[in-house]
Amino acid sequence: MLEAEEQVENVIFQALAHPMRRTILKIIDSKPEGVSYTELITELNLSTGKLNYHLEQLSGLTERNSDHHYVLTPFGKKALNQLSLMRKETDPEDAKYLHMAASSQKSSLQPALRSFLLVGIAFSLVILLVWAYIAYIAIAEGAPIIVYVLLPVLIGLGIGLLGSLLFALKKTPDWLRSFERRFLGTG
Numbered sequence: 001m002l003e004a005e006e007q008v009e010n011v012i013f014q015a016l017a018h019p020m021r022r023t024i025l026k027i028i029d030s031k032p033e034g035v036s037y038t039e040l041i042t043e044l045n046l047s048t049g050k051l052n053y054h055l056e057q058l059s060g061l062t063e064r065n066s067d068h069h070y071v072l073t074p075f076g077k078k079a080l081n082q083l084s085l086m087r088k089e090t091d092p093e094d095a096k097y098l099h100m101a102a103s104s105q106k107s108s109l110q111p112a113l114r115s116f117l118l119v120g121i122a123f124s125l126v127i128l129l130v131w132a133y134i135a136y137i138a139i140a141e142g143a144p145i146i147v148y149v150l151l152p153v154l155i156g157l158g159i160g161l162l163g164s165l166l167f168a169l170k171k172t173p174d175w176l177r178s179f180e181r182r183f184l185g186t187g
Contacts, residue, residue: 012079034069117169128158
């Protein structure tokens with residue numbers, strides 16, 4: 001029984017997750033005789049590919065009647081009623097909690113920046129290893145004087161870059177949260 005309840009929740013939340021799908025359900029619900037595909041495209045100003053995708057996501061909540069118009073299924077009506085009920089039962093006291101929930105659900109730049117820094121660290125390590133190997137060959141085989149001058153400078157720069165990237169990786173969560181709060185309005 002629990003699996004069936006979870007499936008109902010998952011299906012409804014997935015269908016209602018996108019604002020366009022909520023709009024499609026409301027448009028279909030507004031006309032008891034149903035809505036044609038052409039009417040949906042015209043009213044929503046969507047490409048056929050996007051409309052087809054959203055209609056596919058709404059399978060089970062919508063169906064086509066004998067006139068080939070889209071209508072809500074009984075399950076679709078229940079889903080739309082739940083959405084309407086949530087809207088009606090939200091009162092001014094809920095605004096604080098709504099804002100808190102909306103803020104926490106905004107996407108963060110942190111995973112992308114962290115990945116970028118990790119790639120930079122890996123790249124810096126590879127470059128440092130290559131320079132160290134070149135230094136080893138230069139010492140073992142002999143090399144022009146310019147190589148003995150440049151390699152320590154390059155290795156020093158590589159170590160400095162690696163240290164900066166490691167420091168940035170450590171400080172990124174705090175700095176990025178502050179940045180997102182200030183400029184993106186999260187938190």
